[in-house]
Amino acid sequence: MSQASILYDLAVIGGGVNGCGIARDAAGRGAKVLLLEAGDLAGGTSSASTKLIHGGLRYLEHYEFGLVRESLSERERLWGIAPHIAWPMRFVLPHVPGLRPRWLVRTGLFLYDHIGGRKRLPATETVSLATHPAGVPLKPEFPTAFVYSDCWVDDARLVVLNARDAADRGAEVRTRCRVTALRRDGEAWTIAAGGETFHARAVVNAAGPGVIDLLTGSGLEPDKAMRLVRGSHIVVRKLFDHPFAYFFQLPDGRIFFAIPYEEDFTLIGTTDVDHDGGPIKASADEIAYLCEGASRFFRKPVTPDDVVWTYSGVRPLIDDGSGRPEAATRGYDLDLSEPDEGAPLLTVYGGKITTYRHLAAEAVEKLAHRLPCLQGDDWTGNAPLPGGDFRVDGAASLEADFAARFPFLAGSAHRLVRAYGTTAFAIFDGAADLSDCGRDFGHGLRLREMRHLMTREWARTAEDVLWRRTKLGLRFSAEETAALQEYMQQECPQ
Template sequence: MTNENSNYDLVVVGGGINGAGIARDAAGRGLRVLLCERDDIAAHTSSASTKLIHGGLRYLEYYEFSLVRKALKEREVLLKAAPHIIWPMRFVMPHTRSLRPRWMIRAGLFLYDHLGGRSSLPGSRGLRLATDPAGQPLRPEFTDGFAYSDCWVQDSRLVVLNALDAAERGAEVCIHTACVGARREGDHWAVDLQDQHSGANRTIQARALVNAAGPWVSRFLQSVTGRAEQAAGKHVRLVKGSHLVVPRLFDHDQAYLLQNDDRRVIFVIPYEHDYSLIGTTDEAFEGDPRSLSISDAETEYLCNTINHYFQRAITPADVVWSYAGVRPLYDDAAADASAVTRDYVLDLDTDGGRAPLLSVFGGKITTYRTLAEDALAQLAGPLQLAARPWTATETLPGGDIPAADFDAWLAALGEDYPFLPPGLLWRYARNYGTRMHTLVGHARSLDDLGEHLGDGMYTAELDYLIRYEWARTADDVLWRRSRMGLHVSETTRQAIDAWFSRHGAPEQPGLTGEAHRAAR
């Protein structure tokens, strides 16, 4: 832990999307911010989503109109803020008469088109699947359907970019650093931090503390802050969501939303060029969120859904990768896990005017930015914060693409970097946006990108990820800073492991200052 500063306005605990979003917003308003994460950034829930920026069409059935409106408005904001990692996607919904009547779906899609003030995405329409190309992979009994628009996001990169922007605006970002104790001392918090590798301890002071620990939010209140009475008043409901990745089931770039007899829906999404992503399940979960995996029953459930709709059947043997995450939803006492609200609740505890503690319950990746704004609004009084909200009109790092037109910008990049193979150019552009200029630097040939470790992985990229994005291991690179883990061979993975072993990483890479600001 290299930063000697011990006084902060705000300490944010939790390096998922909500914690990173709050840290970014706060740093941009001039607050002295420290963000700490026990593991890697986006190590848990925020890298295990269905990877959608969406209003949540099915939430309309539960009368969550306010949440859907808020999410649909955010869809437009985020699409402009990060056009490199967020892009439009068209969804096809085959109609099953026995589940939902046609009029209900039409009404829902009409609301979905108009509730959030859609401006850049095409509206919904009916489909004749018997003649539409989207119907070709489906079983012949599905003759009609609907199409509507939403957006796709590289979820873990969204978290990293929020943390990166926070750091560039002055925040201190500490990964592999656990908050092991926090107590009020007069008008501030004394916060105990522990490096998870070295075991080194550090105590800092903060005017306010944010508990964005996700699935551990209640546990943090009880065991770290000792605020058991506050934890007793509000709870998270842990809902497990699991996904399968299989070789691609269709050749076009549209996704599918499939209805099930249990009224749950399953998405089937084009993924990483060569694959289809299938999910998610909704199951109540109890236990340690750090150690979970998809169950055999969940795998069978997802496979059966695909086989009900698609001509090409799949079995568990077709699965090339699977992942599971726990969503920390606010417990609204809904009987069905699928019906639990995806909205968030912010709980501010000032203990009679003392140093504030704000706890984040629930939320979804699409509304993380408004959650951060609401969090700062609640802290504005205690912190005497006058700075106004700002994130709605600012791009995320790498997102300053002219007119937010990724395709036009990519075409121009080909002229700037003629030596980059098209696939590598696309991947750099999609992952890093305009920051790829920092990654590539003055390279004029592939040899200038450093050692080739295999499968398009050059050491220039690893150097960039260590310096600017807190990467410390091969898994950080292959599964959270990218999804190259699906594409590289075991030989390449071992070569990356060996490279990290030879070169190591800073004890606390990429905190604040020139290293981050130079990337701008």
């Protein structure tokens, strides 16, 4: 059957976290779903976050209590469905005399502990940095800190796993398939994408930073104004040898994080800069700002020469008239077209990675009033993502089991289990030694894993593999990267 003759129930445009979350939810409720992504899954904003599932402690200052409550309620839920790619982390917030008063920080952390249904995560405590391990790399002028809980997540893998689960439930996922025209034909949509024509009863516009362009380019009127804010991060060689992350306050009122990253590195970010077009990359000023901020706290200064990698993303925020970009709301709005307009169009404005699952459930429930094929209630909060079908405290045990079953892969067991969870066993099923795992592309990336990434996770380029499906780009040499790209071009001609 040709694509032009298939009538999908729902076409989701945008392969970021919101689009993939909506596709997963809708496919699981019985809809015939098509997901269209112009580039790679998580190729934009959704792979450029600070990698946190968090309530947003600083949002309390902007009185966004509803957003904080919703975000906090999602933390343990996402940890529960994806314990291989998400896990708890303790954050150290040094008290800085002259900035936010101690009583205000304590009040905010009390609310943070109690308004979101925290169950498994430990509560806030006050510590002396003179005796706490997190105080060792810091300058001595910060004697006291508050230690609170949030969660870390591999953002790009979260997106891919939602897409994988959607496909396992019947969705068709098309990457490198840019939408060039969108037209409502009565009770259905005609979509031109990737040189093909598709038809669907309803469309979700989850194009992230391109949400307005998709509408105006199709002759449709946006319901909201958007503000594009660039957030940049830097990665340096690790600055400390403990598992705690840091939440730092700066004199200009902004905050930033320093987080243990990929075993040997520290992730520092983020900035908030209005983005008016041009390349989405960290400017020299942003890099200097983050280095100077880190150097205010760490004994060892951080300089631009220490930066081994930077990444940036553009956050599509609802323009609420805030003066400073960091004050703009991180909430979202779902706009569903009126019934008398014809085939439904739901547009996703804003959002953040922490609330993607809740956003998706709300979006599908809105559409269910217009699409009878969508059956059942919110189900995604209890159904594990692929590879996540084990206890939230079971990652270490799973890693040990993997190393025992595949002792020749023991050196890569941590990385493989943290990326694929129980799926790691299926990837290497039947392998008796390294020769059964195929070519080693470098740093433990073997042919069996590559075949999984290409056939099950839509990887088409070395960048897809090294910077989104894995973070091995931090370790690959230019020569190794070129060899991997050459192999993929042979296997996946564009």
